[in-house]
Amino acid sequence: MSSNGSRIEIPASIVVRDLAQMIEKSPIDLIKKLMTNGVMATINQAVDYDTAAIVVAEYGFEAVPEAVEEEAKEESGEVPMWRQMIAGEDKAHLKARPPVVTILGHVDHGKTSLLDAIRSTDVAAGEAGGITQHIGAYQVEMKGRLITFLDTPGHAAFTQMRARGAQGADIVILVVAADDGVMPQTREAIAHAKAARVPIVVALNKIDKPNANPDRVKQQLAEMELVPDDWGGNTMVVPVSAKQKKGIDDLLEGVLLVADSSEIKANPSGKVIGTVIEAELDKSKGVMATLLVQNGTLESGDVVVAGTAHGKLRAITDYKGKPVKKAGPSTPVAVMGLSDVPSAGDLFEVVESEKEARVIVGERLEAIKTQAQSRKKLSLEDMFSRVQAGEAKELNLIVKADVQGSLDPIITELNKLGAGEIGIKVLHAETGNIGNNDVMLAAASKAIMIGFNVQADVDARRMAEKEGVDIRLYEIIYRMTEDIEKALKGMLEPDYVEKILGKATVLQVFTASKFGRVAGCRVVDGELKRGAKVRLYRNSDIIYEGDLSSLRHEKDDVKEIRQGYECGVGFKNFADIQPGDSLVCYILE
Numbered sequence: 001m002s003s004n005g006s007r008i009e010i011p012a013s014i015v016v017r018d019l020a021q022m023i024e025k026s027p028i029d030l031i032k033k034l035m036t037n038g039v040m041a042t043i044n045q046a047v048d049y050d051t052a053a054i055v056v057a058e059y060g061f062e063a064v065p066e067a068v069e070e071e072a073k074e075e076s077g078e079v080p081m082w083r084q085m086i087a088g089e090d091k092a093h094l095k096a097r098p099p100v101v102t103i104l105g106h107v108d109h110g111k112t113s114l115l116d117a118i119r120s121t122d123v124a125a126g127e128a129g130g131i132t133q134h135i136g137a138y139q140v141e142m143k144g145r146l147i148t149f150l151d152t153p154g155h156a157a158f159t160q161m162r163a164r165g166a167q168g169a170d171i172v173i174l175v176v177a178a179d180d181g182v183m184p185q186t187r188e189a190i191a192h193a194k195a196a197r198v199p200i201v202v203a204l205n206k207i208d209k210p211n212a213n214p215d216r217v218k219q220q221l222a223e224m225e226l227v228p229d230d231w232g233g234n235t236m237v238v239p240v241s242a243k244q245k246k247g248i249d250d251l252l253e254g255v256l257l258v259a260d261s262s263e264i265k266a267n268p269s270g271k272v273i274g275t276v277i278e279a280e281l282d283k284s285k286g287v288m289a290t291l292l293v294q295n296g297t298l299e300s301g302d303v304v305v306a307g308t309a310h311g312k313l314r315a316i317t318d319y320k321g322k323p324v325k326k327a328g329p330s331t332p333v334a335v336m337g338l339s340d341v342p343s344a345g346d347l348f349e350v351v352e353s354e355k356e357a358r359v360i361v362g363e364r365l366e367a368i369k370t371q372a373q374s375r376k377k378l379s380l381e382d383m384f385s386r387v388q389a390g391e392a393k394e395l396n397l398i399v400k401a402d403v404q405g406s407l408d409p410i411i412t413e414l415n416k417l418g419a420g421e422i423g424i425k426v427l428h429a430e431t432g433n434i435g436n437n438d439v440m441l442a443a444a445s446k447a448i449m450i451g452f453n454v455q456a457d458v459d460a461r462r463m464a465e466k467e468g469v470d471i472r473l474y475e476i477i478y479r480m481t482e483d484i485e486k487a488l489k490g491m492l493e494p495d496y497v498e499k500i501l502g503k504a505t506v507l508q509v510f511t512a513s514k515f516g517r518v519a520g521c522r523v524v525d526g527e528l529k530r531g532a533k534v535r536l537y538r539n540s541d542i543i544y545e546g547d548l549s550s551l552r553h554e555k556d557d558v559k560e561i562r563q564g565y566e567c568g569v570g571f572k573n574f575a576d577i578q579p580g581d582s583l584v585c586y587i588l589e
């Protein structure tokens with residue numbers, strides 16, 4: 001990387017500290033700038049080229065991609081941090097590592113049974129007495145090769161991990177029950193895997209059941225662009241019975257085949273990073289965490305930072321509970337020694353010293369505080385500016401509607417809108433109310449949630465608030481298309497939120513020559529401000545809404561007046577005021 005005047009060459013991925021050095025700015029300043037662009041990164045973390053280009057532009061630099069990295073560049077900023085780190089490694093040092101697999105699928109289609117069946121095929125695990133401790137991940141051997149399974153409870157965890165940009169799996173096994181077929185959570189799982197660009201191997205489960213109908217399921221999969229290999233497509237569909245433990249070897253072989261075609265590598269001697277699979281506080285042992293090493297080799301005695309937790313690792317054990325000294329890429333381990341309980345999905349890294357760890361955690365805590373203050377909602381209004389800034393090439397949408405009959409025309413309309421310069425991508429469309437999972441998917445894929453004749457569950461709303469997801473509910477198709485069309489043109493009126501400044505009660509009404517009818521009020525809460533908006537209530541009916549045009553305290557014009565004081569208030573073009581009315585003063589933000 002080099003800089004030439006205001007032009008700088010930036011690699012596919014660059015550590016924040018190095019980037020700061022290149023442009024001769026303080027790393028803290030840079031971290032803040034990244035945050036205002038919605039990217040949360042610490043001094044030791046890497047950002048991708050696109051992100052770096054945007055922030056350096058804000059400092060007046062023009063970024064150009066470093067010449068050699070062309071082919072390594074992935075399609076968009078969706079790439080998890082650990083993948084970016086590995087992409088930044090010297091190719092000569094990359095070695096094949098076991099694929100990391102997660103199992104997704106509709107409830108009751110047999111995820112747990114399949115995980116158990118796979119686990120019990122592993123002879124080594126059996127030798128340990130059959131009592132494998134449950135640490136949220138395990139490995140099995142197939143033809144002398146290892147496969148790592150994430151054994152997290154269902155896909156809530158998968159979504160959460162992805163929402164944090166730390167999605168850990170290389171391959172998804174999608175379980176579909178042969179007697180039940182593609183169901184809502186199957187579709188959701190497909191949407192997740194596609195958004196994360198993780199290949200899918202289908203386990204066609206419950207093939208032992210008399211009413212199993214594999215062809216019907218294959219037809220359904222084909223309709224979702226997962227064309228089975230025996231139908232000439234690219235998706236491996238393996239018939240299995242988790243219950244009778246049949247087809248498991250074929251499934252694992254399928255996984256290895258897919259792994260072979262997807263460059264699953266890491267540098268065992270590189271920087272140690274990985275993802276927290278799960279963590280909890282054990283009364284006697286302290287913080288117990290399961291980590292998945294993704295690059296480098298973790299050793300006992302290493303100082304680790306995981307999210308905002310840190311510590312020197314005291315003991316490392318493998319998934320069988322056996323103490324180990326080292327763990328290389330794709331190895332899940334249980335560790336002790338962290339100061340705090342990190343969250344599942346947090347990225348972890350090994351740092352030089354405990355002192356450095358404390359500095360990083362301090363910065364992170366600070367960053368979280370600032371981010372919470374300046375958290376920008378990923379709203380339809382912001383979309384256009386993101387597209388303009390080159391941060392997004394298309395508008396991602398997740399659509400929920402009351403009935404299939406309305407879903408189809410909505411998607412047709414949206415596709416029409418998306419034919420212009422800025423594309424529209426419907427990541428997931430389904431009937432039913434907006435739930436938590438929908439919001440998590442929207443957060444993970446930076447999508448806007450569209451609801452048509454449906455509601456958003458209370459939990460989903462709360463989650464949307466927390467994750468900054470914009471939920472837009474419509475009852476008329478053209479209202480929705482109108483909004484989206486406006487957003488694509490950057491013309492959408494921003495959503496205003498009302499902020500209440502204060503409340504007052506009208507004590508008496510008098511006439512002033514200059515102002516007309518004036519309400520003599522007492523401020524009972526907060527303050528009143530001249531020029532703010534005001535709403536007048538009689539009993540509980542709103543009788544006036546408009547501007548607070550004049551405000552006087554005794555004989556003086558004032559700009560504002562606080563709780564406990566009396567004042568005279570005049571309203572623009574409104575005279576029907578009565579004692580006992582109450583008024584609320586607010587502004588729109």
Ligand code: GDP
Binds near residue numbers: 106
């Ligand atoms: P999950 O909700 O996806 O984790 O599904 P479970 O693994 O809990 O399985 C749901 C039900 O399906 C259980 O009653 C299992 O015994 C049953 N089941 C799972 N796999 C098979 C299978 O291959 N054949 C049959 N007949 N039943 C199965």
